[in-house]
Amino acid sequence: MIVLHNVQKKLGMRPVLRHIHMEVKKGECLSIVGPNGAGKTTLLKVCACIHQIDAGSMYWNGQDVYKQLTEYKRNLGWISHHxxxxxxxxxxxxxxxxxxxxxxxxxxxxxxxxxxxxxxxxxxxxxxxxxxxxxxxxxxxxxxxxxxPSILLLDEPFTGLDQDGVQLLFHLLQQEKEKQTAIMMVTHDFSHIEKISNKVIFLHKGEIAAESVQTEEKHIKEMYKTLVDER
Known part of the structure; x- marks a missing residue:
């Protein structure tokens, strides 16, 4: 399990993540959605220890990530458009x-x-x-x-894949969930969320604006539109 408690991150002088509280359990896929610049990729990079947090705490299996950094990184799998x-x-x-x-x-x-x-x-x-x-x-x-790996961090992992590749990735992610891998995924395609995710968080201006265990595409679209329009 990965737990973030009151995590904050600045890039230069600009706050990018503000008071992030979240957890991802073993065998669970958490999707992260939000408009461009919301802090989605930065959040993944914090979880990958590419960026170090400025405040707050991050735990893996009940222990501070930074006190077991080598072992933690050895258990990471990272997929992105890079x-x-x-x-x-x-x-x-x-x-x-x-x-x-x-x-x-x-x-x-x-x-x-x-x-x-x-x-x-x-x-x-x-x-x-x-x-x-x-x-x-x-x-x-x-x-x-x-x-x-016991942790998978995915930043737009479907980018560039044809339909066969998309189905392959869904199959692999389902297998990883069955093996109790904790998965975090950033995606703009809400149909992908419905097929693989257990819950969703909505990031806006570096904050978690809402979260949902309902992952149906229609529900996610409605929540997303409401949150963006309100802010």
Whole structure:
């Protein structure tokens, strides 16, 4: 479980996150929505410890994240529209690099299995720079999941995926939930929320304006419009 208590963050002199209180339980997918500039990506980066908080506390499994930082980061999986892939490396070389970084056991077998899962095995020896955006995103899924993280942070993870890729990601996320992975996802597509999320928080100007355990697309759209119009 991840818990944020009264978390605040500034970028320069500008407050970006204000008094954030939230938790994500094991096996749960929390979606984060809000207009551009609301602080959604910053919130994910705080949870990934890319940004350090200015005030408040963050806990993982009941312990302060910053007192177990190495172990916490080892348990993170991160997917965004930035692929974090080495363009001149092949898929095998990219996944081997991350496998060694995370200390993945049975490295070569794990790489082979994941390349087959994301349907890139036939391209395993081709430099990533030749790949389409969708192919890079598929490889990013493998990169983020091959070390079996207990926390997944997703920033617009469906970007660039074709319909088959979208269905693959839904399938993988459902599997992760069944394995008790805690998932946080930023998305602008409310239909994705309905299919995979357990609850939603609405960010506006760095604050949690509302939250809901109703994840139906129609309900989310209505709440979103009401909150934005009111503010």
């Amino acid at each position: 692929h974090f892939l080495y363009e001149n490396f092949t898929p095998v070389e990219n996944l081997r690099f991350y496998s060694e970084l995370y200390g993945v056991k049975n490295c070569e077998e794990t790489i082979k299995r994941w390349l087959k899962i994301v349907d890139l095995y036939v391209f395993k020896d081709i430099p990533v720079r030749t790949f389409s955006k969708g192919m890079k995103q598929r490889l990013s899924l493998a990169r983020a999941l091959l070390h079996e």
